[in-house]
Amino acid sequence: MNASIYDIALPTLLHALGNLSAVLDKASSHCEQEKIDPSVLLSARLYPDMFALSRQVQVVSDTVKGGAARLAGLEPPKFADTETSFAELKARLDKTATFVKGIEAARFHGAEDRAIEVKFPQATLSFPNGWNYLLSFVFPNLYFHSATAYDILRHNGVKLAKSDFLGAVGRP
DSSP states (O other): OOOOHHHHHHHHHHHHHHHHHHHHHHHHHHHHHHTOOHHHHHTOOSSTTSOOHHHHHHHHHHHHHHHHHHHTTOOOOOOOOOOOSHHHHHHHHHHHHHHHHTSOGGGGTTTTTOOEEEEOSSOEEEESSHHHHIIIIIHHHHHHHHHHHHHHHHHTTOOOOHHHHHOSOSOO
């Protein structure tokens, strides 16, 4: 198989965004059915030093848009982290998907050989090429924060199954 970074990255990133959006739908419905203030779930966390649900979703968005942008040689767009409802978090995921879908495939040419640097306030991460960046940082970060969001909701009683996390896989 001779697949490009574009062929591997974009469908995977978009699939994960869609799955998380569907999980948020279930969480919102759960709040309505059980008469739970949504802010309770949005501020829930697995442990005091971990991000709350809303921040987990924001990081998923940041990981996807940042990953796709850097692989395409673009500057990632900045989104304000102001979401306070399930609807606003879903809108952020939709905005992220729209951005990613709008990047032309040609922008990814050369990504497999291009060094990528990611700057954080306390550190700078350097990756020798796009494959290393995608496989050792983007995908693990995406799945870590998606799984943590899922786990927060499941821990708080939202009826979720593994199929909600995985989405439609292996089905025609």
